[in-house]
Amino acid sequence: ETLKAFDREVNEFVDYMFGPRDPRVRGWFLLDSYLPTFFLTGAYLLCIWLGNKLMKNRPPFSLRPHLIVYNLGITLLSFYMLIELILATWEGGYNLQCQNLHSAGEADIRVAKVLWWYYFSKVIEFMDTIFFVLRKKSSQITFLHVYHHATMFNIWWCVLNWIPCGQSFFGPTLNSFIHVLMYSYYGLSVIPSMRKYLWWKKYLTQAQLIQFLLTIVHTLSAAVKPCGFPFGCLMFQSSYMATLVILFINFYIKTYRKAPSRTAVKETPVTTEIKNGFHKDYFAAANGFQNNKKAQ
Known part of the structure; x- marks a missing residue:
């Protein structure tokens, strides 16, 4: 009863802050309450902290077969989302410059369903960090890495509840394309015989930076020439992407x-x-x- 009361209070507060939710996603898995997303994020951060302590005096795990299967799975999921978003937005006649939330009918629902998978993929990608912990790759668990993983899952819970289609399609489309390349790279990198062919890691980071910059430009274009998409959401997304640009540039300079x-x-x-x-x-x-x- 206490948890239910807490859940109700949290959701009432969220609704008060952001206004009424989009009724088209009511009842979808993990969306009606913020608590599962919050607790999963907390568990993720706790696993990093506890995992590093537990692994301190233990040898690293290899996990090569697990990593191959995991990276292949994320690659295929990303490819599915990329193709489905392209087809759904084409079907709905989406305006690339600015697309509102309610003009494309069934295509909007189709986009929202793909974006739910995009949101859910962010909790799956918590395993990126867990694998780093188990393999004792502490240098890979940077502030950028944890910040990006933890915040994306929570932000996309909000996106799915309030702006689950329309202008929201652009970032995930680009990101799904980048993830096809990125997780293909990660999967191949655990196969020793393939490592000599993986000279393009540097360009993946450059592609990620370009992705963030394009998303900022696309988002701001809808603010300059509006189409009814919530202005506050556009400003938040631009600001968040700016933090990623700054952190990725810092990472790029330090690494390369x-x-x-x-x-x-x-x-x-x-x-x-x-x-x-x-x-x-x-x-x-x-x-x-x-x-x-x-x-x-």
Whole structure:
């Protein structure tokens, strides 16, 4: 009874904040109450924390067969969502620049059904992090990774309840395409004989950045030339995508920028450094390298 009362209060508060929900998705799995989404997200974060503690003094699991099956499954689901969204929006005559929530009839329902799968895929993708924990890939469990996974699941619960079609189709369409490429890459990367062919990881990150920027442009275009899609939702999506752009750019710079070569540091004369006003820490690094070499 206490949980039911809490559930009722939470949902009344959410309804008060966002207004009446879209009746077309009433009764759909996980959508009527926010608590399952909230608790699943909490369980996800708890698993990361507890999992890292439990794995601290244990050897990592390989999980190669599980990873192949998992990544293949996500790839196929993403491909299904990509094709179905393209077909549904084509059937409904969706306007690429701005599409409202109620003008496409049955096509809107078809889009909403695909977007439900998109929402549900976000809880499945929690396994990305769980696999990292079990394989002791702690360096992969970054703030960006956890933030992206945890927030997307919750945001898409809101999207499905209030704006389950119309302009909401664009981001998932792009993201499904990116995920076909990304999870194909992940699946192949666990097969040792395939790794020599996987030179394109850097370009996946670039594609993700382009995806976020295109989504921002598409979202703002509906704000500039409105069609009845809720303005507040457009502003929220643009702001959220901006946070992802910032975090992904930071990740890209840290991961792919080229550090100065040891040869370049060695060959830079100290006198030139002083004349050009380089920081003293640079001298220490250069001298330390040179001294180490002499000691050898």
